[in-house]
């Protein structure tokens with residue numbers, strides 16, 4: 844397992860809004876809730892699940908680069924900021940409405 848890049852695409856229950864999040868049907872790795880956009884601090888590098896933090900990560904900004912949306916998540920426990928690609932079914936409006 845060590846040093847291996849694992850692409851995770853799993854369904855999970857969001858710890859922030861409690862909704863069941865289906866895995867991405869297009870095969871991308873889903874690491875955040877598509878309803879409230881929250882994520883969990885589980886990775887040091889994407890997909891490795893090696894972080895000991897496990898804090899809830901909230902969206903702090905969304906930017907658009909070349910037609911792709913990038914969500915910036917900030918960890919509520921250790922304050923690290925990470926970039927994540929938004930998926931096609933992400934409810935980006937949630938971010939603007941809240």
Ligand SMILES: [Zn+2]
Pocket residue numbers: 857858859860861862876877878879880881
């Ligand atoms: Zn959620």
Ligand SMILES: [Zn+2]
Pocket residue numbers: 884896897898918919920921922923
């Ligand atoms: Zn953290």
